[in-house]
Amino acid sequence: MPPIDAVLIGAGQRGRDAFGAFAKRHPDELRFVAVVDKDESKRKKFAQDHGISNENCFSDSAEFFQHPPLAPICFNATMDREHLPTALPALEKGYHLFLEKPMADTPDGCVKIREEANRRNLMVQICHPLRFNRFYKKIKELIDNGAVGRVIGLIMCENVAYWHYAHSYVRGNWGRIETAAPFIVSKCCHDMDIAAWLADGTVEHVASTGGLSFFIPENAPAGAPDRCVNGCPAEMTCPYFAPALYLTDYIEWPVTPLSLDLSLESRRRAIETGPYGRCVFKCGNNIADHQVVIAGFKNGVALNFSVFAHTFHPYRSIRVLGTEGEIAGHPEKADIKIFRFGQGAGGWFGDSPQPETIAVEAEEGAHGGGDTGVIRNLLDCYRRGDYQAMKRSLDVAVEGHLLAFAAESARLEKRTIIMNA
Ligand SMILES: NC(=O)c1ccc[n+]([C@@H]2O[C@H](COP(=O)([O-])OP(=O)(O)OC[C@H]3O[C@@H](n4cnc5c(N)ncnc54)[C@H](O)[C@@H]3O)[C@@H](O)[C@H]2O)c1
Numbered sequence: 001m002p003p004i005d006a007v008l009i010g011a012g013q014r015g016r017d018a019f020g021a022f023a024k025r026h027p028d029e030l031r032f033v034a035v036v037d038k039d040e041s042k043r044k045k046f047a048q049d050h051g052i053s054n055e056n057c058f059s060d061s062a063e064f065f066q067h068p069p070l071a072p073i074c075f076n077a078t079m080d081r082e083h084l085p086t087a088l089p090a091l092e093k094g095y096h097l098f099l100e101k102p103m104a105d106t107p108d109g110c111v112k113i114r115e116e117a118n119r120r121n122l123m124v125q126i127c128h129p130l131r132f133n134r135f136y137k138k139i140k141e142l143i144d145n146g147a148v149g150r151v152i153g154l155i156m157c158e159n160v161a162y163w164h165y166a167h168s169y170v171r172g173n174w175g176r177i178e179t180a181a182p183f184i185v186s187k188c189c190h191d192m193d194i195a196a197w198l199a200d201g202t203v204e205h206v207a208s209t210g211g212l213s214f215f216i217p218e219n220a221p222a223g224a225p226d227r228c229v230n231g232c233p234a235e236m237t238c239p240y241f242a243p244a245l246y247l248t249d250y251i252e253w254p255v256t257p258l259s260l261d262l263s264l265e266s267r268r269r270a271i272e273t274g275p276y277g278r279c280v281f282k283c284g285n286n287i288a289d290h291q292v293v294i295a296g297f298k299n300g301v302a303l304n305f306s307v308f309a310h311t312f313h314p315y316r317s318i319r320v321l322g323t324e325g326e327i328a329g330h331p332e333k334a335d336i337k338i339f340r341f342g343q344g345a346g347g348w349f350g351d352s353p354q355p356e357t358i359a360v361e362a363e364e365g366a367h368g369g370g371d372t373g374v375i376r377n378l379l380d381c382y383r384r385g386d387y388q389a390m391k392r393s394l395d396v397a398v399e400g401h402l403l404a405f406a407a408e409s410a411r412l413e414k415r416t417i418i419m420n421a
Pocket residue numbers: 009010011012013014015036037038039042059060061077078079080082086100101102127128129173186367
């Protein structure tokens with residue numbers, strides 16, 4: 001079978017390193033035939049990497065949408081606030097859509113995309129890779145097979161890691177609400193998606209607390225300049241000192257967004273002039289650096305979720321509390337433990353139960369193989385014409401996004417949000 005043709009809007013980090021990389025690894029499954037990016041160097045690089053002809057390279061999405069469809073699927077990896085204004089014209093043009101998260105920058109925008117897709121009978125895959133890695137797929141399978149009875153609660157935690165937060169949510173693209181989405185949406189829509197998927201229901205009410213408490217000018221070391229390289233007195237002790245992070249031999253992500261050219265000289269220039277060399281206390285960022293969410297689903301499942309910038313390791317963890325036992329694990333450890341009530345090795349009150357342990361190896365690619373899985377899901381559904389599966393999947397994604405937006409409203413307004421009230 002020939003590969004499925006697609007166009008890409010947004011040839012930045014994700015467009016290039018996730019979707020472009022998939023097509024390079026699996027040329028029999030996906031082929032990019034057109035690219036749209038405002039940035040000439042990124043557009044040219046993508047076109048070169050994928051053998052795209054000049055007439056199929058566009059700098060402007062409005063101009064691109066004037067053309068008849070060039071492929072059945074449009075991949076959209078633009079920045080958060082460009083999703084809605086580029087997703088709707090793609091659907092209007094008849095493209096099936098692979099859309100980066102967050103779907104849109106408002107709850108209404110998310111619903112609008114779903115309505116438009118349903119009205120035109122088009123598939124929309126939101127890029128929620130976690131649902132497609134072996135770890136979360138196994139947890140879902142265990143729940144659906146009743147491994148721990150009826151689910152009472154989900155306890156989920158996202159540990160972002162201090163350096164990841166500083167890189168992406170202080171210095172990077174997602175630090176300001178004006179250009180990106182709220183933290184709980186931009187970072188945690190994946191977690192909210194997993195919660196909605198595992199709870200298998202619609203959200204009834206949401207409460208939340210949190211805020212931005214550390215990466216603010218008041219916490220800057222005395223005498224710190226605006227840029228690390230301008231003689232910062234704290235350079236030997238500050239864990240965010242840019243040269244120590246970005247000017248080593250390591251040139252994989254998170255170093256890759258600094259520049260297309262990753263030579264030492266080019267990276268040095270990037271921290272002297274670009275966003276990643278700024279003092280983390282003086283970046284004008286205004287999104288939360290920690291947030292706790294509690295939510296109730298209509299089917300009775302309770303969610304307890306927390307996200308913190310200030311962790312050492314980046315990892316997620318999850319516990320599923322059921323009427324007959326508990327499932328616990330975190331994807332980075334690659335194993336899942338099932339504790340069945342009444343089966344502790346030390347008897348009913350034993351303190352050393354022997355859980356059943358299921359090993360789940362990560363697959364190729366980022367997000368424990370989730371990036372590969374989520375792309376393949378759309379391609380497979382498209383080949384099979386499985387509109388119902390995609391529709392169900394989109395409904396969960398919308399529910400997760402609505403939960404995340406409600407959590408932000410609850411945090412800002414310091415009140416419990418009753419959904420659809
Ligand atoms: N699913 C995930 O796990 C995951 C992980 C990281 C980022 N993301 C999301 O992916 C998206 C892209 O992130 P990134 O790191 O690749 O950003 P990026 O800035 O590297 O890339 C965005 C690209 O889109 C281009 N662009 C923006 N608006 C455009 C428009 N209207 N027309 C044409 N080109 C346009 C920019 O020039 C840029 O090259 C973001 O929304 C982000 O939240 C998702």
